[in-house]
Amino acid sequence: MTETGRVVRVVDGDTYDVLAGGITHRVRLLGVDAPERDQPFGKQAADSVARLLQPAQLVLLTRHGVDLYGRELGAVRLLVAGKPALALDSLLVVRGWAWAWDPKHKVAGRAAQQASALEKRRGLWKCGAVGVLTPQQWRRFNYKNKRRYGVGCTR
Structure with a gap:
């Protein structure tokens, strides 16, 4: 079910x-994994x-559906007048603020979006891929x- 919200x-x-619909939903975005708030680039993301x-x-x-933490899993698309809705997950990957997470390769171009962000050194990729820890690795520390x-990248 898709509904309009803020x-x-x-x-x-x-x-x-x-x-949305008079109810506040805690939503975990599908298709990406952004840095944790206390992780390098987490606050920037x-x-x-x-x-x-x-x-x-x-x-x-x-x-x-719902994840292990009780958050609703979902997709969020930005509504801009006169334009098609813009997928927030893709936008985060293209801008370099999240890792693409598409293990079944359902989203065409998702890996290419991440590769482009890495090549252009956007967001969390500003110092390249060396030493960049995924949120899953970070949570284990x-x-x-x-x-x-x-500390993260200091350039």
Whole structure:
């Protein structure tokens, strides 16, 4: 089911509170994995999304079940007058603020979007692919390792 709503809070780069149908839904964006807030580039990814999703920005929300943390899994598309709805997951990958996550290769061009962001050194790829940790790797680290690797790229 697809419904119109507004993002009322950006939790992190790939998790949002969306008000749709009078209900606030905690939505985990499908198709991407953005850095955690305490991970290098995590705050930048979240801020980038927050700038896109100003309070008046309408979105289309399509929900696809619930994850292990009770968040609704879904797709969010930006509504811009006179233009086709823009998929937020693709936009994050193209701008370099999230990893493409498409294990079954259902989204045409998703790997190419990430390769382009890496080649152009956008977002989390600004220093190339060496030393970039995925959120899954980051979550496995203890406090000491997070302090050691938490600096990120300094260029």
